[in-house]
Amino acid sequence: MLKTYLLLFYEFLKTGLFSVGGGYATLPFLFHMTEIYDWFTKEELTNMIAISNITPGPVGINMATYTGYTTAGILGSVLSTFAVVIGPFILALIVIYFLNKFREAKLVKFIFKGLRPTSCALLSFVAIQLIIQDVFNDAKLNNLIQSFNLKAFLLLIVLFVLYKYLKSNPSLIILAGAILGFVFNLF
Amino acid sequence: MKKVSLWQIYKIYFIIGLQLLGGGYVIMPLLKKYLIEDNSYLKEEDLIDYLALSQCLPGLIALNISVFSGYALRKVKGAIMAVIGLVTTPFIIILLVASFLLKISDNIYVQSAFFGIRLSIIVLIFSMVADIFKSSVNSKFSRFVFLLIFILGLFSFMSPTILVILSVLISIFYYKMKEEKNA
Secondary structure, three states: HHHHHHHHHHHHHHHHHHOOOOHHHHHHHHHHHHHHHHOHHHHHHHHHHHHHHHOOOOHHHHHHHHHHHHHHHHHHHHHHHHHHHHHHHHHHHHHOOOOOHHHHHHHHHHHHHHHHHHHHHHHHHHHHHHHHHOOOOOHHHHOOOOOOHHHHHHHHHHHHHHHHHOOOOOOHHHHHHHHHHHHHOOO | OOOHHHHHEEEEEEHHHHHOOOOHHHHHHHHHHHHHOOOOOHHHHHHHHHHHHHHHOOOOOHHHHHHHHHHHHHHHHHHHHHHHHHHHHHHHHHHHHHHHHHHHOHHHHHHHHHHHHHHHHHHHHHHHHHHHHHHHOHHHHHHHHHHHHHHHHHOOOHHHHHHHHHHHHHHHHHHHHHHHHHH
């Protein structure tokens, strides 16, 4: 049990410290966890992303709370939430002390020029992994074609088009997904 | 600037946390309302500076801005109260959801709804990728980094932590090379 607490702390500390750009930047780290631990599946994680979108709070914090609770109870949820918050918290305090120096440093600015494309690339893997999970039923590369789920593919296209009509409102597209998923599975 | 009580700071960020739906940037108008318009604890320029800084730091944007603004109100204690206030509501809601969701997740109707919801999430992430790509993959160097990380990640399943550290090292290396060229 102690080992679980330590692992939870370690993983969420890393997630907090290395995710740059806010919002979905924690997702690549969370998806990586599904590959090395059995804390939650990719499917559960995706469901949680949806829940985070319709409840208050950033997805990174929500996921830490959720994972901590499902793997190690209330104490686990407090610990993981603390871990995801504490790294950036200390870093932000340090930055306040060196505020002006930090903002003018050209090297720091340049590093961020490299970090943003990295965030972008990492996030695109998340999208690819999700497509493999839900459109190809989580198949391995050698039997992708047999596992192709036409229903999911069509629904995905419909949602893409709908998203434009819903003026890119995340809550509305999640609601639309819930209704259409429900209707599609009746047939 | 008026001196703000720690309890007051907690209350303000608690109310903000309650309304924090969607991405981290949603916190900006909320901070503006509670810290500037209702109470004039801070100036608007301060908030914009905090946003710029938060974007340059790791961690969640809403959280970083809360640390900066809480610090401006009552130093370290203020920052701690701000963060605790901000996460109170999400924390309680997720605990409720986690215990509730585990019970209903076997239901076939709930599963079909979540099947559609997961596809919506794919759409959301794709549009996010497109947004970041447009705004930040716009030079030779950024295109190079994007391609490199994409290829490395796709074929080797390296952990995101290693890829982030690698991109920092590449940026430093490239910057030093450019500096030497100019010198």
